[in-house]
Amino acid sequence: MATETAAAHGAEAAGHAAESASACVGPSGGAVGLPQLCGEWMPNQIFWLVVTLIVLFLILSRVALPRIATVLAARKGAITSDLAAAEDLKAKAVAAEDAYNKALADARTEAQAIVAQNKAEMQAELDAAMKEADAEIAAKTAESEKAIGEIRAGAMDSVKVVATDTAEALVSALGGSADAATVKAAVDSRVKG
Amino acid sequence: MATEAHGEEAGGLVFHPMDQFMVEPLFGADVSWYTPTNVTLWMLIAVLTITGLLVVGTSRRALVPSRSQSVAELAYGFIYKMVEDVAGKDAVKFFPYIFTLFMFIVVSNFLGLIPMAFTTTSHIAVTAVLAVAVFVTVTVVGFVKNGAGFLGLFWVSSAPLALRPILAVIEIISYFVRPVSHSIRLAGNLMAGHAVIKVFAAFAPLILFSGIGILVTPLSILAITAIYALEILVAFIQAYVFTILTCVYLRDALHPSH
Numbered sequence: 001m002a003t004e005t006a007a008a009h010g011a012e013a014a015g016h017a018a019e020s021a022s023a024c025v026g027p028s029g030g031a032v033g034l035p036q037l038c039g040e041w042m043p044n045q046i047f048w049l050v051v052t053l054i055v056l057f058l059i060l061s062r063v064a065l066p067r068i069a070t071v072l073a074a075r076k077g078a079i080t081s082d083l084a085a086a087e088d089l090k091a092k093a094v095a096a097e098d099a100y101n102k103a104l105a106d107a108r109t110e111a112q113a114i115v116a117q118n119k120a121e122m123q124a125e126l127d128a129a130m131k132e133a134d135a136e137i138a139a140k141t142a143e144s145e146k147a148i149g150e151i152r153a154g155a156m157d158s159v160k161v162v163a164t165d166t167a168e169a170l171v172s173a174l175g176g177s178a179d180a181a182t183v184k185a186a187v188d189s190r191v192k193g
Numbered sequence: 194m195a196t197e198a199h200g201e202e203a204g205g206l207v208f209h210p211m212d213q214f215m216v217e218p219l220f221g222a223d224v225s226w227y228t229p230t231n232v233t234l235w236m237l238i239a240v241l242t243i244t245g246l247l248v249v250g251t252s253r254r255a256l257v258p259s260r261s262q263s264v265a266e267l268a269y270g271f272i273y274k275m276v277e278d279v280a281g282k283d284a285v286k287f288f289p290y291i292f293t294l295f296m297f298i299v300v301s302n303f304l305g306l307i308p309m310a311f312t313t314t315s316h317i318a319v320t321a322v323l324a325v326a327v328f329v330t331v332t333v334v335g336f337v338k339n340g341a342g343f344l345g346l347f348w349v350s351s352a353p354l355a356l357r358p359i360l361a362v363i364e365i366i367s368y369f370v371r372p373v374s375h376s377i378r379l380a381g382n383l384m385a386g387h388a389v390i391k392v393f394a395a396f397a398p399l400i401l402f403s404g405i406g407i408l409v410t411p412l413s414i415l416a417i418t419a420i421y422a423l424e425i426l427v428a429f430i431q432a433y434v435f436t437i438l439t440c441v442y443l444r445d446a447l448h449p450s451h
Contacts, residue, residue, distance in 0.1 A: 022224075025215070035214035035316075036384060042318040043226035044216060049319050052236040053326075056243060056297055061289035064247035068269045071254050071262070078256060 163187045205402045210391035231311040239300045279440035295436040302428035315383035324376035335446035346449040386424040
């Protein structure tokens with residue numbers, strides 16, 4: 001770099017010395033002092049800088065920045081709406097889960113209700129059957145008791161008849177005569193006692 | 194500095210570290226205010242680069258950005274956030290102005306790192322115009338927005354009353370020194386780095402002339418590489434510093450109370 005510029009300066013040197021006696025360019029074509037402090041170059045730099053800045057400002061503020069702002073806003077919007085959609089879907093999923101759980105719980109309670117109802121029905125049926133059976137048993141018992149009572153009464157009568165006959169026979173055998181009424185009363189009192 | 198260098202041509206080495214900053218006309222020999230010079234050329238290249246990046250690069254307006262569009266969006270977001278955070282929400286209308294300054298400076302700085310390039314931002318005339326433009330803008334905005342209240346910037350109401358006049362003098366001086374430091378910081382950093390690279394470059398061909406070159410040449414090439422890496426950092430940091438200082442000054446103009 002240094003050697004190249006040196007060569008260039010060598011070529012330019014004659015030209016510079018001949019044409020322009022610039023205060024900032026030495027006889028060899030190199031810089032005299034600090035090029036930054038050379039007053040005769042400053043207007044040129046300032047002019048082109050101002051032109052550059054104005055052009056750049058117009059390009060950026062009219063074209064580039066609004067465009068980038070639009071893109072960024074669009075992206076932000078897309079992300080926000082996507083997030084909102086995701087939130088929405090999540091809410092829907094939660095609602096669906098809730099509905100499912102509710103249905104499950106409902107089904108469970110219904111099943112329990114049905115079970116309880118069936119149980120109650122069976123109990124009632126069972127109770128009715130039991131009652132019927134009890135009644136039947138009671139009826140049968142009463143009937144049997146009645147039959148036993150009849151049999152017993154029949155037996156008592158037979159005993160009286162046999163005792164009266166026996167007593168009359170005994171009385172007559174012993175040589176007495178007994179009227180029937182007296183024998184009967186005696187037998188009755190003996191059988192009762 | 195440069196004149197001394199011209200004198201010392203030790204062992205055939207040529208030192209012209211400052212020649213890279215010379216303004217040269219593209220046509221003819223004279224430099225008047227309107228002559229197209231290497232300044233014009235490199236500023237034009239800067240404008241084309243920025244346009245290529247920010248206009249052509251974003252022309253697809255893609256929702257999923259391409260690389261160039263990503264860079265453009267990154268730059269936009271970076272400066273937008275800086276303006277918003279440092280200068281405040283109401284400074285956002287100055288965003289195109291600040292963005293223009295940042296893009297011009299950062300692209301010029303990086304273009305200047307191309308070998309043989311002319312670094313427009315290494316010139317005090319250029320950075321001074323930028324800094325004075327910021328200074329004038331800030332001062333005008335300060336007075337338009339706050340009227341005479343802008344002078345409150347110089348009256349430190351949190352200080353004891355007796356100290357305030359003295360502080361006011363200091364504040365006023367520091368206010369007017371702002372454009373000087375603002376411009377010299379940028380131009381000085383770039384000029385120094387480029388000059389140092391050039392000095393090391395001048396040492397590099399010593400191996401052709403002298404035995405000690407076996408040691409000096411690799412060292413100087415290493416040094417050029419190292420300084421170049423540093424200059425890449427400086428190119429961005431100085432653009433960043435210039436922009437963030439602009440935002441800080443703008444905040445002072447919009448909210449002058451301490």
